[in-house]
Amino acid sequence: MDEPKPLRPTSEATLRRLPIYHHLLQKRLATGIKTISCSQIAEELSCDATQIRKDLAVTGIKGRPKVGYDLAALILSIEIFLGWSRVRKAFLAGAGHLGSALLGYNRFHHYGLDIVAAFDRDPDRVGTKVHGREVLPINKLAGLAKRMRVEVGIITVPAPVAQEVADFMVSGGVRAIWNFAPTKINVPAGVIVQNEDLYSSLGVLLQKLSAAHRLR
Amino acid sequence: MDEPKPLRPTSEATLRRLPIYHHLLQKRLATGIKTISCSQIAEELSCDATQIRKDLAVTGIKGRPKVGYDLAALILSIEIFLGWSRVRKAFLAGAGHLGSALLGYNRFHHYGLDIVAAFDRDPDRVGTKVHGREVLPINKLAGLAKRMRVEVGIITVPAPVAQEVADFMVSGGVRAIWNFAPTKINVPAGVIVQNEDLYSSLGVLLQKLSAAHRLR
DNA sequence: GTAGAATCGAGAAATAATTCTCTACTAACA
DNA sequence: TGTTAGTAGAGAATTATTTCTCGATTCTAC
Incomplete structure (x- = not known):
């Protein structure tokens, strides 16, 4: 679990989108599903799947082809990256x-x-x-x-x-x-x-x- | 006073900056000055003068070299462009x-x-x-x-x-x-x-x- | 008048962001 | 045990945005 070391700081646009994904992911977690893919998120938010993939990559999360990301791990990864895990x-x-x-x-x-x-x-x-x-x-x-x-x-x-x-x-x-x-x-x-x-x-x-x- | 006819819609970044200029301009208007230049605004807000010039241009305002913009006209121009003149x-x-x-x-x-x-x-x-x-x-x-x-x-x-x-x-x-x-x-x-x-x-x-x- | 300094405005260049393309991988299914 | 469909991830291409450059204009001072 090594921290991503960004040479340049993450773009503000990406930072603003991460909380939006986070909202959706938590809503999905409540329904009991375990994994989620970029295409599913993109469908839900009507935006581009590649963009979501790039955004999520900055948090250091790894996904699996054909499956997507582990939902709980992804939520945690966003929270850690955004600094929400430490109050x-x-x-x-x-x-x-x-x-x-x-x-x-x-x-x-x-x-x-x-x-x-x-x-x-x-x-x-x-x-x-x-x-x-x-x-x-x-x-x-x-x-x-x-x-x-x-x-x-x-x-x-x-x-x-x-x-x-x-x-x-x-x-x-x-x-x-x-x-x-x-x-x-x-x-x-x-x-x-x-x-x-x-x-x-x-x-x-x-x-x-x-x-x-x-x-x- | 012909409306600017944008082929592409104005970028969100520009739209977000216009109200910031507006705040500053109104503050300046209260001090009694009549004109203002992009370099003065840039100095005050610590940002790039060219960017301000391009932003203001979308409202259709015209400035004068060596002088800048008429302050009251500029404020009005922003208000009209943003749709603040009609409640x-x-x-x-x-x-x-x-x-x-x-x-x-x-x-x-x-x-x-x-x-x-x-x-x-x-x-x-x-x-x-x-x-x-x-x-x-x-x-x-x-x-x-x-x-x-x-x-x-x-x-x-x-x-x-x-x-x-x-x-x-x-x-x-x-x-x-x-x-x-x-x-x-x-x-x-x-x-x-x-x-x-x-x-x-x-x-x-x-x-x-x-x-x-x-x-x- | 004339010279000089400051500024606008337009186009070019540089930078940043988004979208596209391709490869490799994984799971489900025949 | 192939075969197929769906997906991540990396890099290329595209597009958008910002910054730079330069010529034209206008005011001020001499």
Whole structure:
């Protein structure tokens, strides 16, 4: 079980598809089947079988001709590759609507993430509980992150204060930031930022809708 | 002001970047400046100026050498291209944590979307109000969508019921679906689906974090 | 005016991603 | 014990995307 040693990092497109396969595979595992082939996955997701084969290859899994992959082994292989097998502690900053929704996702720990505390600047929110986690004042974030060795930060504050919050996280030793604020945040080299801009998705959706209108 | 006539549809990568430029441009507009160049945007977002120039070109905007683009015109050009200038009605299905959070976004109508009603299957939720919108029973969705000429559907229900909800939306004449459920939904040709899988984003983030660990 | 610096825009080159093709292997079946 | 059909895996070909290069344009300063 030697780790794949990628000279170049895996492409973002592949990384985004792996969780989609994972969802499907788990659904299939529940039905009791033991193996699955790329052609079957491709059929189900209406995409190309070769692409799936290449995607799965990055996780280091080996399949057998005429049979496919061992389902349980494949799921595990994806989980290990994506880093879901080791649960990492996360702090969430911004206990508004979206932040609360994320705190309500109680399956994140199956996907490698444990949101251990929430932070907010609003004194009315501080001290309340959201889905079982107490909301702490934002100025405690950096110190606590360092003490608790928190690796991941989640930003759900408004855009104008996102950079400030990111700076707190970085100074607390956070190594990866999941940024839901629609703004660029600057971090030192080595800190990973994953932007999650709802307006970008909405833009894609509505542009396609507009383009479809235009064609008729 | 002739529309750009793309032989091929604009790439998803470009569509995703346009809203990011839009955010920055609006921030700059507030400072009172009148024009902006690709090099300035590139500097701010730490990316390539040529890429920005090509991205902006798809909207049909024209710039002037040595000056750049007229800021207000550029913002408008992006908004028109993305379909944000015409507000479309949307129904949201699934008034749970995430659904409520989306209903709380009160700026969507600036981005071409007006969520006019929410639907849910849970009788305890039906009849309550979430951020000013009454929650209606899911079996009314299709009929109302047709009557109100709703064009967009937002799915924030659990994965196992996502397909069923999508079918309701399609039968109600919805032409584009924003799917937050981590599962594939099947729709007839011509209906646009934009998947928004949080677990995919999380996968990207955590894999990069794991890979960074492995390198040390 | 004229020179120089900055920028757009278009096409070429380089890079990355996807899809195609072929070979070798495995299981089921006659 | 062949024979056949289905599949993984590797590499080639194709396609898409990003980056580079260069000429044309326009503003600023002298």
